Amino acid sequence: MRFFTLIFVCVFVSASQITLDFLQNKPKGIARDFYIWRYLQDPKTSLEDAIKAYDLVYKKTPKLEDLLAKKGYTHELPKEVACKKLSFEKLKQEDGECIAFGLKLSIIPSISPTDAEVLVKKLAPIKPILAQEVQILESKNPLSEMIKSKNAQIFSEIFYGLNLEQRLDIFNRKIPPKDFALLANQNDANFNKMMQYVLLSEHFEVFKKTILNAPIINVDDKMLLLLGIMHAKYDQITQAQNYFSLILQNPKDPLIKDKALFWQYLISKDEKYLQTLSQSQNLNLYSIFANQKLKTTPQYTITSKLENIKDERANFDITDPFEWQILRNKLTQIPTGDELKPILDQKLTFSNTQPHLAFMLNRIKKYKSNYFLMPYSENLTWKNQHQKAFTYAIAKQESNLLPALVSSSYALGMMQIMPFNLKPFAKALGKENATLDDLFNPSTALEFGRFYLAELEREFNHPLFVAYAYNGGPGFWRRTLKRKTLFIKDREYDPWLSLELIPYEESKNYGQIVLANYIIYQQILGQEINVEDFLSKTLVN
Incomplete structure (x- = not known):
């Protein structure tokens, strides 16, 4: 059994105290990048030191590059970046590699x-x-040529390479179901993503019918689920049930399996699925x-209190x-199980x-525990x-309640507050x-986070809507609600x-997880929230 000893020296600094030496002595990663970002903003940082700090960056981003440029640094752009900045007239004179980097199919x-x-x-x-995609787009009937290619990669790359007006002009047309299924059943990840985008879009009504009329069976479970739900939306119950059954034959993702069972129950009212x-x-x-x-x-377990916790502070900040x-x-780096547990008892209890x-315990238990x-x-x-x-429902999803992320x-x-929100919140x-x-102080993070949640609640009211806004931004959720296509009263299967x-997958998943977190936290605090009744209050359109 291996044990190790860690000796920490707390060197926590304000922005004005960040030095090059401080940065050079910290481990590489996103945290150090954050302090480099702050260091580059300091007017006292010289160009020479800024360049040295930039060389330490783990994940280079445009905002870091812009800060370096403001210090007066000019450097030769990587070929990929330089080619993307060229006009078409200049780009076409370059070599094939540069053209591949910079060409916009639109x-x-x-x-x-x-x-x-x-x-x-x-x-x-x-x-x-890419050469074939250029030929297809230059042809008289690009859609026909894409279908003839029998290549899902080409089809989806062209779709994403065009602007909305071009996509509607070229793709929003009838496609023979068997021809489209031949493409879809290649189970290409980008093609699946394209189908999801189309099905959730407020545009592409003809293209949607093409997708739903095609005999698609060989796609990932996430796509099968969406196809089933869309068929249910249009009251095509047999097709919907067939898609949910496909998932349940060989489920790969526990959550998608549970959703398929739920939807089988929702459209059939057969309690065997619910059981x-x-x-x-x-x-x-x-x-x-x-x-x-x-x-x-x-059958799932909930842990709201850890055992054998010492009433003292850990020896790290x-x-x-x-x-x-x-x-x-x-x-x-330590193998999970018997070797790791005593070390956790020593370091983290x-x-x-x-x-x-x-x-760490969740890692040992292969993420099957619910803390x-x-x-x-x-x-x-x-x-x-x-x-x-x-507040804790949000914090759990944002950070697993870890203070210094x-x-x-x-x-x-803990609440993953953006730097630009610090001043107005403060x-x-x-x-x-x-x-x-x-913001790395957990009490401060909770205080600032709950303040922002209260602001969002004043506008959006329901915790689910607040969660969407917290994740995707209030502007995103404001625009989404304004379309009046979601959470519709008296629409079958809503909410x-x-x-x-x-339409934004991250926010979709985020809202569902936060709502489940909220219900469990309320339960721990002694309040039972009925999911069905609680969700019914989201029907605002």
Whole structure:
């Protein structure tokens, strides 16, 4: 059995104290990139030091490059970037590799046959698929040529290479069902993504019918589920049931299996599907619903309190993203199970590291456990039980309740608050001296996060809608509601139908998870929330 000793020295700094030496002595990763981003913004940082700091970047982004450019640094762009910046007239004079980097398919319908021939000649030896796509778009009937290609990759790449007007002009037409099925059944990931986009779009009504009329069977379970739901939406019940049955024959994803069982129940009212669903060990809205409906005991387990927690603080600073990064990396190198458990007992069984312990225990248990902790709230006063349950429901999904997380977009802390929100939130809360580093303090993060949730609740009211807005932004959810195509009163299968028709997939999944979290947290706090009744309040259109 291997043990290790970690010695931490807390060097937590404000933006003005970030030095090149500080950056050079931190482990590479998104957290260090975040501090480099702040260092590059400091007017006192010299061009020479800025270049040295930039060389340490783990994941280069345009915003980091822009900050370096503002320091006066000019450098030769990578070929891929440089070629994308060229006008078409200059691009067509370059070699095939550069053309492949910079060519926008949306320009092909407007170029001359001579220019198209030049492109094809240069592309064919190194990018034959792209050369074929140019030829197809230059033809008189691009859709017909795409179908003749019998290549799902070509079809979907051309679709995504065009603007909306061009897509509608070329693709929103009838396609023989067997011809389309031949493409769809290649189970190409990009083609599946295209079908999902079309089915959830407010456009492409003819193209949607093409998809739904085609005998599609060999696609991933996520696509099978959406096809089944869309058939249910259009009252094509037999086809819907067939798609859900396909999933259940050989389910690969527990959540999609549970959704297929739920939808079989929803359209047939046959309780045998609900009974099977109630036996799911996967905690989600659908398994919660099944157990509530049947008044059965869930087969999933919920842990709201960890055992053998010492009433003292851990020997590392939970508000320092680097300390947790170092510790996590070391812990994850140890094989899970008997070898790791005693080390976790030594390092993480403290009052302020319960989320860290739950994170690692979940890894040992292959992510089959459901931890619903409510740490770091001892210094906060909650307005009501709802506020506490909802704040933790969001925090659990955002960060697994880990205080010192930094996302690739530099969202910070337990509530993953964006840096640009710090000042307005701090001003509203009377905490003008708050810094970005303060967002790694869990009490501060919870306070700022619940403030933002309250702002969103004033506009969107229902926790599900607030979750969508928290994830995708209030503008996204405002526009979505304005279309009045979701959460429609008296529409069959709503609100369950609308849960699956959210156009932004990340927000769709996020909302469902947060709502399940909220229901469980309310249950832990002594309040039973009936899923069916609660969702019925989302029917606003």
